[in-house]
Amino acid sequence: MGNYGAYVWTCFALALAVLVYSDWSARVRHKRVYRDIEVRIKALEERE
Amino acid sequence: MSDNEAQQPAILAGLIAVIRRDLLLSWKRPGDVLNPLFFFAMVCTLFPLAVGPGATQLMFIGPGVLWVAALLATLLSLNSLFVSDFEDGSLEQLLVSPQPLPVLVLGKTIAHWLCSGVPLVLVSPLLAATYRMPTGVIGVMMLTLTLGTVCLSLLGSIGAALTVGLNRGTALLSLLILPLAMPVLLLGANTVSLAADNEMYSTGIWALGAYAVAALSLSPYATAAALRISNE
Amino acid sequence: MWTFFHRLASPPHIYRLAAIFAPWLLFPGLVLVAYGTYGGVFVAPTDYQQGDAFRIIYVHVPAAYLSMMAYMIMAVGGGIGLIWRIKLAHTVGAAAAPLGAAFTLLALLTGSIWGRPMWGTWWEWGDPRLTSELILLFLYFGYMALRAAIDDTLKADKACAVLALVGVVNVVIVHYSVEWWSSLHQGQTLLRKGGPAMDPAMLYPLLAMILGFTLIFGALLLRRVRTEVLYRERRTRWVREMIMAGQGGK
Numbered sequence: 001m002g003n004y005g006a007y008v009w010t011c012f013a014l015a016l017a018v019l020v021y022s023d024w025s026a027r028v029r030h031k032r033v034y035r036d037i038e039v040r041i042k043a044l045e046e047r048e
Numbered sequence: 049m050s051d052n053e054a055q056q057p058a059i060l061a062g063l064i065a066v067i068r069r070d071l072l073l074s075w076k077r078p079g080d081v082l083n084p085l086f087f088f089a090m091v092c093t094l095f096p097l098a099v100g101p102g103a104t105q106l107m108f109i110g111p112g113v114l115w116v117a118a119l120l121a122t123l124l125s126l127n128s129l130f131v132s133d134f135e136d137g138s139l140e141q142l143l144v145s146p147q148p149l150p151v152l153v154l155g156k157t158i159a160h161w162l163c164s165g166v167p168l169v170l171v172s173p174l175l176a177a178t179y180r181m182p183t184g185v186i187g188v189m190m191l192t193l194t195l196g197t198v199c200l201s202l203l204g205s206i207g208a209a210l211t212v213g214l215n216r217g218t219a220l221l222s223l224l225i226l227p228l229a230m231p232v233l234l235l236g237a238n239t240v241s242l243a244a245d246n247e248m249y250s251t252g253i254w255a256l257g258a259y260a261v262a263a264l265s266l267s268p269y270a271t272a273a274a275l276r277i278s279n280e
Numbered sequence: 281m282w283t284f285f286h287r288l289a290s291p292p293h294i295y296r297l298a299a300i301f302a303p304w305l306l307f308p309g310l311v312l313v314a315y316g317t318y319g320g321v322f323v324a325p326t327d328y329q330q331g332d333a334f335r336i337i338y339v340h341v342p343a344a345y346l347s348m349m350a351y352m353i354m355a356v357g358g359g360i361g362l363i364w365r366i367k368l369a370h371t372v373g374a375a376a377a378p379l380g381a382a383f384t385l386l387a388l389l390t391g392s393i394w395g396r397p398m399w400g401t402w403w404e405w406g407d408p409r410l411t412s413e414l415i416l417l418f419l420y421f422g423y424m425a426l427r428a429a430i431d432d433t434l435k436a437d438k439a440c441a442v443l444a445l446v447g448v449v450n451v452v453i454v455h456y457s458v459e460w461w462s463s464l465h466q467g468q469t470l471l472r473k474g475g476p477a478m479d480p481a482m483l484y485p486l487l488a489m490i491l492g493f494t495l496i497f498g499a500l501l502l503r504r505v506r507t508e509v510l511y512r513e514r515r516t517r518w519v520r521e522m523i524m525a526g527q528g529g530k
Contacts, residue, residue, distance in 0.1 A: 003331075003397070004332040004335075004397055005332070007333055007336065007393050007394070007396060007397055008321065008332060008333065008336055010393055011336045011339050011340065011389075011390040011394070012317065012321070012338075012339055014339070014386060014389050014390060014393075015339040015343065015386060015390070018343075018382050018383070018385070018386045019496060019500075021382070022378075022382050022500050023500060023503075025378075026500060026503045026504050027503075029507050030503070030506065030510070033507055033510050033511045033514070034510065034523070036514075037510070037514045037523055038523050041520055041523055041524065045524075206442070206443075206446055210426060210439050210442065210443060211426075211429075214429050214430065215429075216429065220425055220426065223418075223421060223422045223425050224422040224425075224426060224443065226418065227415050227418035227419045227422060227447075227450075228419075228446065228447065228450050230415050230454065231450070231453045231454050231457040231458075234457050234458065234461050235457055235460075238461055238464060242464070251460065255457065255460070259453065266449075267446075270442055270445070270446055273362075273442055274439065274442050277435060277439050277442065278435075278439065280434075280435055
């Protein structure tokens with residue numbers, strides 16, 4: 001790697017971080033949307 | 049065919065009517081024209097105060113400063129392009145009028161350019177002279193600013209149409225338009241710099257001209273579409 | 281033909297299909313990226329000019345490529361949505377924006393890190409590609425800000441579609457004008473153009489990385505499309521029935 005190892009590995013780590021973050025944020029958002037709908041539907045059911 | 053020919057004078061009349069109306073409105077509210085102009089002059093004043101009055105420095109930064117200031121001043125004036133019409137309901141009249149909307153929108157944009165772009169170009173030599181810009185270069189700068197403000201008015205009308213009726217429209221408008229306007233700034237300011245360095249600068253002029261022609265033919269349609277979406 | 285497409289593009293169908301297809305893109309993508317990383321970092325020979333720093337290309341180029349592809353997806357999706365009034369196309373465009381911004385940021389960061397050993401500075405305005413990427417990032421910010429500012433989803437879709445279409449024309453102009461500008465100032469570029477053909481040992485891992493990143497991007501996009509569909513259809517009967525039955529995956 002010569003003297004460049006730190007630069008190269010930082011870049012790969014950043015790529016990994018972006019991919020993991022994208023995946024994680026997509027999951028979190030899906031869960032939140034799903035739960036919001038669930039809560040709303042449950043509330044509607046109870047009122048009926 | 050004969051139908052088309054019969055319509056043509058009416059379309060032109062509609063275009064002229066819109067331009068006249070907007071010019072008259074600006075005449076009644078001179079602040080809308082003058083404020084961006086004062087803003088332009090003030091931004092140009094800020095830089096010598098910030099970087100120092102050295103002649104070589106000023107000559108070096110002059111083209112860039114004038115162009116950035118012109119861009120920001122145009123942005124400032126764009127906000128009011130459709131807002132007052134939106135508030136008093138005359139925008140809806142434009143939308144339902146039998147005239148083709150892109151033509152009317154073009155009329156409004158031309159009026160905007162006459163009220164913001166042209167005064168900027170006319171005032172710019174005064175400010176350029178304070179930056180020690182030689183006369184020949186001032187001519188080039190006025191030419192690039194003329195073409196550039198046409199581009200900015202046309203481009204900005206799209207952004208103004210997209211953000212009309214939204215709260216916090218001003219900041220959003222800047223966010224939408226500035227990245228789109230970067231090529232215009234880049235071409236304009238660098239052309240003036242090249243002229244100041246006695247180098248060949250015609251490429252930038254041609255490119256700006258091509259940009260202006262393309263924007264002139266395309267942007268009214270985009271603005272019209274955006275206005276229809278904003279007023280649904 | 282059209283009824284087939286309509287059924288295919290119907291929200292419940294898409295919601296189910298996206299969940300089925302995402303892993304099929306994700307795992308091959310991960311395998312390709314693993315191979316590309318191994319081949320790029322350990323196998324590929326050292327570049328004669330840039331030394332080992334050139335290995336950053338294996339993440340920089342895929343990220344830069346995806347940053348532009350995501351913008352194209354936004355513009356094409358917006359165009360299809362405006363012309364044929366297909367809601368799904370808008371949904372895909374909306375889902376692509378944050379991903380595109382993430383990859384643009386990655387391309388900028390890796391380009392900047394690459395520039396540090398090559399130019400001795402973290403940021404070099406003279407590099408046309410980095411400058412274009414920066415403007416692209418601002419275009420993404422504008423798109424997302426416009427979407428966030430409009431409450432009505434249908435209206436936001438159309439307004440953002442217009443913006444994306446205007447922006448895609450602009451991206452081309454940005455590219456050429458920045459190139460002209462940097463040629464005036466003796467710009468330097470990280471990627472040599474038209475140089476000698478790359479050594480296959482360098483090239484194949486790069487191609488694997490590009491394809492792998494694209495597949496992973498596709499998987500992430502499908503997942504976001506799924507969420508977006510769920511959100512937009514939150515008041516419909518099929519969503520209600522699905523959630524009452526406790527299906528549909530969290």
